[in-house]
Amino acid sequence: MVTISKMTSALKKGTALILALTLLLTLTACQKGGEQMNDQAKEKTQEKTQEKTTSQNDEKKYKIMATSTMLTDLAKIIGGDKVEVKGLMAAGVDPHLYQPTAGDITKLQEADMVVINGLHLEGQMGEVFSRLESANKLVAEVGKSIPEDKLLSFDESPHDPHIWFSVANWKLAARNVTDTYIKLSEKDKQYFEDNYAKYVKELDELDAYIREQIALVPESARVLITAHDAFNYFGEEYGFDVRGLQGISTESEAAPSDVRELAGFIVENKIKAIFVESSVPKKTVEALQEAVKAKGFDVAIGGELYSDSLGTGAAETYIGMFKENIDVIVGALK
Numbered sequence: 001m002v003t004i005s006k007m008t009s010a011l012k013k014g015t016a017l018i019l020a021l022t023l024l025l026t027l028t029a030c031q032k033g034g035e036q037m038n039d040q041a042k043e044k045t046q047e048k049t050q051e052k053t054t055s056q057n058d059e060k061k062y063k064i065m066a067t068s069t070m071l072t073d074l075a076k077i078i079g080g081d082k083v084e085v086k087g088l089m090a091a092g093v094d095p096h097l098y099q100p101t102a103g104d105i106t107k108l109q110e111a112d113m114v115v116i117n118g119l120h121l122e123g124q125m126g127e128v129f130s131r132l133e134s135a136n137k138l139v140a141e142v143g144k145s146i147p148e149d150k151l152l153s154f155d156e157s158p159h160d161p162h163i164w165f166s167v168a169n170w171k172l173a174a175r176n177v178t179d180t181y182i183k184l185s186e187k188d189k190q191y192f193e194d195n196y197a198k199y200v201k202e203l204d205e206l207d208a209y210i211r212e213q214i215a216l217v218p219e220s221a222r223v224l225i226t227a228h229d230a231f232n233y234f235g236e237e238y239g240f241d242v243r244g245l246q247g248i249s250t251e252s253e254a255a256p257s258d259v260r261e262l263a264g265f266i267v268e269n270k271i272k273a274i275f276v277e278s279s280v281p282k283k284t285v286e287a288l289q290e291a292v293k294a295k296g297f298d299v300a301i302g303g304e305l306y307s308d309s310l311g312t313g314a315a316e317t318y319i320g321m322f323k324e325n326i327d328v329i330v331g332a333l334k
């Protein structure tokens with residue numbers, strides 16, 4: 001029995017070797033090999049062989065890290081099956097204030113490509129970005145894709161980072177990410193280009209939807225008052241007078257004089273509604289509502305807008321988020 005068992009074992013080992021070689025050559029052999037080999041040692045051989053076969057046949061996915069939730073969505077759409085995208089920031093997180101952890105820095109350093117907004121949106125990450133640059137990391141910085149004359153500047157910040165609230169800008173961001181993907185993997189150029197073309201079509205449809213909905217709001221009522229200045233590109237692109245309580249970044253607190261001034265503007269222009277933002281505390285907008293009330297006028301809180309972060313459900317994507325925002329804005333102001 002012992003001898004037979006040894007012989008069988010030797011035979012099986014032989015078989016395993018041949019199978020292992022076959023597995024390297026064809027994927028279909030994997031299944032057959034699995035059926036024939038039962039014993040643990042051989043299963044291990046098979047696993048190892050399968051790993052090799054998998055890496056040879058199914059290409060490895062590039063590891064991509066993105067900062068904001070909008071960029072994570074964009075990187076996933078253009079990269080498709082070729083990439084595995086992870087975002088640093090979760091839904092509802094304020095990118096101006098986000099402090100990268102040691103783990104985040106490691107993930108960024110180990111990624112094949114990094115997607116960032118820049119223009120100081122990621123206000124606490126400047127040093128981390130400099131380190132990536134020194135290390136020659138492949139970085140898609142979408143802020144750089146907006147021509148200088150299209151960038152809005154303000155007192156506190158040389159350039160307004162909230163570029164995504166103009167669909168035209170977002171198409172440029174998508175182009176930037178596509179070009180950087182092509183640098184990462186030239187052989188997948190057509191794949192990325194196809195994803196880009198498909199996405200641009202969807203963005204054009206989104207843009208048409210936004211314009212259609214805004215047309216329902218009387219021109220005099222196209223005033224958007226929110227917690228911070230995230231919607232200036234929106235105002236520029238779609239003809240809204242936009243006023244934020246906190247300035248470009250949420251780092252600065254709204255001064256009581258700003259609240260009083262804006263309250264005066266609301267009363268004077270009989271603004272129907274003001275809006276809170278999902279990634280900014282509601283208290284400043286509520287204080288504004290109170291200040292308006294003190295002047296003998298009632299302004300409603302028209303709803304919650306996504307500003308610097310995507311949400312959940314339908315708002316998990318850039319397109320879904322923008323549609324929800326438009327529905328809230330138009331619903332409250334028309």
Ligand SMILES: [Zn+2]
Pocket residue numbers: 096162228229230248249250307308
């Ligand atoms: Zn912001």
